[in-house]
Amino acid sequence: MREFDLEVDSVRDLNAALHALTEEDRDRDFLVCHPNGRHSVAVGAMLEADIRIEGHVGYYCAGMNQRARVQVRGNVGPGVAENMMSGMVQVTGNASQYAGASGRGGLLVIEGDASSRCGISMKGVNIVVRGSVGHMSAFMAQAGALVVCGDAGQHLGDSIYEARLYVRGTVRSLGADCVEKDMTDEHVKELSGLLLAAGIEADAREFRRYGSARRLYNFNIDHVDEY
Amino acid sequence: MSVYKRAQRPSATFPDHVLSEIHRAADQGIYEIRGFGAKRRVPGFDDLLFLGASVSRYPLEGYREACGTDVVLGTRHAKNPLRLKIPITIAGMSFGALGANAKESLGRAATAMGTSTTTGDGGMTVEERSASETLVYQVLPSRYGLNPDDLRKADALEVVVGQGAKPGGGGMLLGQKITERVAGMRTLPEGIDQRSACRHPDWTGPDDLEIKINELREITDWRVPIYVKVGATRTRYDVQLAVKAGADVVVVDGMQGGTAATQDVFIEHVGIPTLPAVRLAVEALKELRMHRKVQLIVSGGIRSGADVAKALALGADAVSIGSAAMVALGCNKPVYEDDYARLGTEPGCCHHCHTGACPVGITTQRPELEERLPPEVGARRMRNYLATLVLELQTIARACGKSHVHNLEPEDMVALTVEAAAMARVPLAGTDWIPGWRE
Ligand code: SF4
Numbered sequence: 001m002r003e004f005d006l007e008v009d010s011v012r013d014l015n016a017a018l019h020a021l022t023e024e025d026r027d028r029d030f031l032v033c034h035p036n037g038r039h040s041v042a043v044g045a046m047l048e049a050d051i052r053i054e055g056h057v058g059y060y061c062a063g064m065n066q067r068a069r070v071q072v073r074g075n076v077g078p079g080v081a082e083n084m085m086s087g088m089v090q091v092t093g094n095a096s097q098y099a100g101a102s103g104r105g106g107l108l109v110i111e112g113d114a115s116s117r118c119g120i121s122m123k124g125v126n127i128v129v130r131g132s133v134g135h136m137s138a139f140m141a142q143a144g145a146l147v148v149c150g151d152a153g154q155h156l157g158d159s160i161y162e163a164r165l166y167v168r169g170t171v172r173s174l175g176a177d178c179v180e181k182d183m184t185d186e187h188v189k190e191l192s193g194l195l196l197a198a199g200i201e202a203d204a205r206e207f208r209r210y211g212s213a214r215r216l217y218n219f220n221i222d223h224v225d226e227y
Numbered sequence: 228m229s230v231y232k233r234a235q236r237p238s239a240t241f242p243d244h245v246l247s248e249i250h251r252a253a254d255q256g257i258y259e260i261r262g263f264g265a266k267r268r269v270p271g272f273d274d275l276l277f278l279g280a281s282v283s284r285y286p287l288e289g290y291r292e293a294c295g296t297d298v299v300l301g302t303r304h305a306k307n308p309l310r311l312k313i314p315i316t317i318a319g320m321s322f323g324a325l326g327a328n329a330k331e332s333l334g335r336a337a338t339a340m341g342t343s344t345t346t347g348d349g350g351m352t353v354e355e356r357s358a359s360e361t362l363v364y365q366v367l368p369s370r371y372g373l374n375p376d377d378l379r380k381a382d383a384l385e386v387v388v389g390q391g392a393k394p395g396g397g398g399m400l401l402g403q404k405i406t407e408r409v410a411g412m413r414t415l416p417e418g419i420d421q422r423s424a425c426r427h428p429d430w431t432g433p434d435d436l437e438i439k440i441n442e443l444r445e446i447t448d449w450r451v452p453i454y455v456k457v458g459a460t461r462t463r464y465d466v467q468l469a470v471k472a473g474a475d476v477v478v479v480d481g482m483q484g485g486t487a488a489t490q491d492v493f494i495e496h497v498g499i500p501t502l503p504a505v506r507l508a509v510e511a512l513k514e515l516r517m518h519r520k521v522q523l524i525v526s527g528g529i530r531s532g533a534d535v536a537k538a539l540a541l542g543a544d545a546v547s548i549g550s551a552a553m554v555a556l557g558c559n560k561p562v563y564e565d566d567y568a569r570l571g572t573e574p575g576c577c578h579h580c581h582t583g584a585c586p587v588g589i590t591t592q593r594p595e596l597e598e599r600l601p602p603e604v605g606a607r608r609m610r611n612y613l614a615t616l617v618l619e620l621q622t623i624a625r626a627c628g629k630s631h632v633h634n635l636e637p638e639d640m641v642a643l644t645v646e647a648a649a650m651a652r653v654p655l656a657g658t659d660w661i662p663g664w665r666e
Contacts, residue, residue, distance in 0.1 A: 015445045039438050044375055044446030060429070060442040064375040079429035083373055101429040102370035104414070121370055121428040123414040140424060142414045159422070161415055217419040218402050219257065 002027060007034040011041055018045045018068075037077065042070055045087070062089045065106065081108045084125055097134070100127045103144065109198040116153065119146040122163055128198035138165055139175065147194050149202055157210050161217075165210040166191050168202065179213040248491075258492055260401070262580025262590065264392055264485035264528065264550050269500040271483065271528060272537040274647030275640045276656060279626040287625040294621040295631035298545050300522045301383060301452020301475040304444065308452055308475075309361055309383055311545070312341025313617050314632060315535055318480075318526050318549035319365045319385065319456075321347025323409040323421075324487030324580065326597045327354055329556055329589045332605025334358030339606070340613045345385060345547075348398060348423050349412045351377040358602075363454065366443065368397065369423035371413040375446055383476075384443055385454040386436070388427075388465075391484030391501070391527040393493040394458025398423035401488060401581050406592045433468040440473045454478050459504035459527065460497075466511035466523075476522045478547065479508045483528025485550035487590060488581035501527035501538075503650035509542030518542060530554075532619020539620075540635035541651060555612035556605050557587040563599070 004014045014032060021028065028049040035041050039058035042051050045068035053061070056074040065084040072080070075093035079101055086106040091099075094112035101117070103125025110118075110127070116134035119127050124143040132150030139155075141163030151169035158175020164187070165178075174180075183205070191204040229235065237243065251259065280286040287294060301308035317333050324347060325333075335358050337344040343361035350372020351364055364381030366373060378384065389395060402418045410417040430439045440453050455469040456478035469477045481501025486494065505525050512518040525538045526547035538546050550558075561574040566586035570579045580590035588599035624632045627639045641656040642648035648655040649662040 011445065012449075016448060019448055040442040040445045043442055046375070059435070059438045063442050064378070064446055066375060078435070082429045083370060083375070085374060098429040102373065104374065117428070121424065123370070139428075140422070161419075217416070219420055 001029045001031055003031045003033065005033045006036065006038055006041070011038050014041065015043055018042060018049065018051070021045075021047045021049060023047065035074075039077070042068070045070070048087075056093070065089055075112070080110075081106075081125070084108065094131070095129075099129075100125050103127070105144075107194075107197055109200075113150065119144075119163070122146065126194055126197075128194055128200060130198075130200055132169065135172075136175070138163055138178075141165070145190065145194060147191060147198070147207070149200060157212075159216060160210075160212045162212065164190070166194075166204075166207040167210065168207045171208075171210070174210065177213050177216045178210055181209045181211045183207065183209045258490045260488055260581055261491050261494070261578045262485070262487050263494075263578035264483050265494050266578075267495055269482065269502075270644065270646045270650055271500060271502050272534045274502070274643045275537050275651060275653065276643060277533075277536065277540075277623055277627060277639055278641060280628040284628045286628050287630060289622060289625055292625065293630060294625050295633075296617055296621065298522070298633070300524070300545065301454075303452075303475040303521055304449065304473065305383075305452040305475055306448075306450045307382075309343060311343060311361065313613065314539060314543075314545035314620075315340075315529075315613060315616055316342050316363075316524065316545055316547045317344035317552055318484075318547040319345035319347040319363070319387070320549055320553075321349040321487065322352045322355065323347075323349040323405075323412070323592075324590055325553075326585075326588065326591050326600070327352065328597050328600045328602050328605060329553075330355045331358045331602040332556060332600065332609055333552060334362070335602060335606035336609030336613060337361070339610050340617075342613070343382065346381075348372075349409065350374070351380065352412075356380060365456075367423065368425060368427045369413075369421075370428065371421075371423070378443070378447060381447075381451060383452040383454060384447070385456050385478065386440065386443070386474075387456045388436075388469075389456070389458030389460075389480070390486065391458045391480030391482050391498055392486035393489045394460045394498045395425060396489060396493050396497070397425035398486070398489060401583070409592060433472050436468075437472040444473075452476055454524070456480060458482075458484075458497075459499045459501065459507075462499070462504045462507035463511045466508045467515060470512065470515055470517050470521050474521060476524060476544075477508065477512075478524040478526065479504050480547075481505075481525070481527025483550075484526055485553070500650070501525060501529075502647060505538055505541040505543055506651050512542075519544070532616045532621075533623060535616055535620045536623040536632070536635055537640065539632055540639050541637055544633070552609060552612070553589055555609050556589050556600060557608065558585075558589055560587055563587065 030051040032053040035057045037058045043063040049068040051070045053072045058077040060079045062070040062081045067087045070089045078096040079098045081089040082101045084103040090109040095114040099114045099118045100108045102121040104123045108127045110129045113131035118133040118137040120139045122141045128147040135153035138157045142161040145164045148167045152171045154172045155175035157178030188204045298314040338360040344359045345363040363383045452475040454476040455474040457465040459481045482498035522544040525543040563586040585591040588596045
């Protein structure tokens with residue numbers, strides 16, 4: 001276990017150590033203490049590693065994560081796991097804006113609530129939120145799945161492409177071109193798998209599915225009111 | 228028809244092109260989306276002249292006395308700043324907007340000339356990485372194709388906040404250009420219009436930008452320079468905020484800058500010309516005492532060695548070319564005229580990059596059109612053009628008595644028009660008058 005106390009060590013020390021990991025390294029467990037809201041904690045990890053962060057972090061924690069498992073035992077600032085590629089990022093508390101923005105792969109789990117624009121521009125990442133998400137979540141979401149066990153704020157899935165949205169609670173409103181869709185067996189299976197991977201016990205059949213009506217895929221003057 | 232000619236005079240408010248646009252809008256019900264840059268005339272580098280040396284200062288011997296052209300970019304924070312042999316770089320143009328042959332041509336030519344080329348929306352292709360010795364990787368609002376592996380392969384990063392052709396606006400790659408490969412790179416279905424967002428998904432203001440830049444530095448272990456590119460609008464503030472956010476290099480793109488596809492109303496009516504933008508950017512850097520510490524790259528309508536010399540004389544460290552590079556590859560060349568006609572245009576007027584049917588094989592993904600631009604031919608043309616720009620630049624610098632092109636200065640120039648004098652803050656030719664200037 002390698003320990004980084006961010007009251008003594010710098011974020012640079014931590015990230016440099018993560019980037020210096022090689023496939024041959026056996027010790028791949030990292031403990032990060034006293035993050036105290038610092039930004040860019042554990043960004044750009046490339047290899048399998050277990051990184052536990054004890055406390056609250058600022059912006060972009062676990063940004064562009066590849067293969068590592070990152071657990072934040074606290075709340076996270078804006079852009080947690082932005083553009084993550086693979087691996088898993090788990091937040092035991094709440095997440096600020098843009099959680100999982102433009103993520104391309106892997107699993108992001110938020111045990112609390114996520115603020116506005118959760119999953120904005122997501123490109124393949126799966127995001128599971130045990131609580132609720134704020135307005136404009138999944139804006140321009142391209143691929144992957146956003147699972148919300150609580151409620152969703154206004155304009156969910158605005159200008160969505162091919163991402164799949166599952167919400168158990170209420171949806172304040174749907175954004176442009178986002179519609180409710182049938183929950184087929186295939187979707188129940190996918191959702192059950194995501195909930196299981198996230199460690200959340202919930203019945204997939206209680207969720208509703210939302211996705212793109214695909215009316216804005218090619219410009220059509222008769223749909224101009226939706227832009 | 229009346230015998231009195233006055234009765235047939237056209238309206239100044241509704242000239243031909245305005246009438247035609249209203250007719251088109253009424254027929255189609257959508258604004259015009261097109262490629263290329265502004266077509267209207269704006270005050271520009273043509274409105275400045277150099278004062279060659281004579282008695283008061285002596286020139287350097289052409290071809291004999293050295294006139295340096297090298298530039299180092301990213302000296303502020305990066306462990307590995309870029310060392311370029313010439314101060315002319317290739318601007319970001321996406322694979323998708325451009326075909327693979329055009330991208331490869333640019334990469335090969337830039338490598339041969341010791342300069343950099345730049346990716347675009349959609350990410351980095353294997354071909355352009357291998358063709359370009361020095362490659363700048365753009366981090367754009369859409370984040371199409373963005374990934375940390377390519378981030379680490381890049382020689383510099385460019386956070387694109389805006390573009391001169393459309394500051395404040397996103398992009399649009401129309402469905403007809405979205406092949407399987409382009410769609411795959413952008414994680415979107417084939418054939419749909421691909422909108423590029425106008426704002427980054429995970430930051431909004433200058434304070435966020437500072438944190439974002441820091442994250443990118445952390446991911447790349449502080450190795451590579453980080454540029455911030457802005458469209459020229461409130462240039463003084465934007466440049467200062469980019470510096471405050473930690474940029475190593477600021478790129479200012481004037482309104483003459485081109486685009487693959489955006490609304491004509493944007494191209495022609497939003498942003499300020501490159502000429503005042505350079506001067507404002509330099510003043511902003513000087514005010515912070517960061518001129519030459521944070522390097523300035525200027526783009527937007529740079530066409531000739533004279534334009535490069537004027538931008539450098541106003542205080543830029545380097546320029547970037549996009550549209551002119553495409554012209555060097557053959558854009559608007561009078562060949563394949565039937566294909567221009569099929570697009571409803573002719574050589575010299577074409578701005579149909581958005582259609583994907585580029586007659587000269589540059590902005591297309593269609594193999595039969597791309598064949599018209601073999602990479603070795605494109606690279607040769609581009610290399611010749613860059614070499615010509617450098618020779619022209621050195622010719623002017625030597626004539627002004629400068630042993631390095633960065634020694635050119637505003638004092639070497641005069642303006643031909645009152646507007647240009649005011650915008651560039653150089654005197655109107657034959658006077659010592661700089662409109663609007665107070666000591
Ligand atoms: S010739 Fe090709 S590159 Fe040039 S404006 Fe026309 S379509 Fe665009």
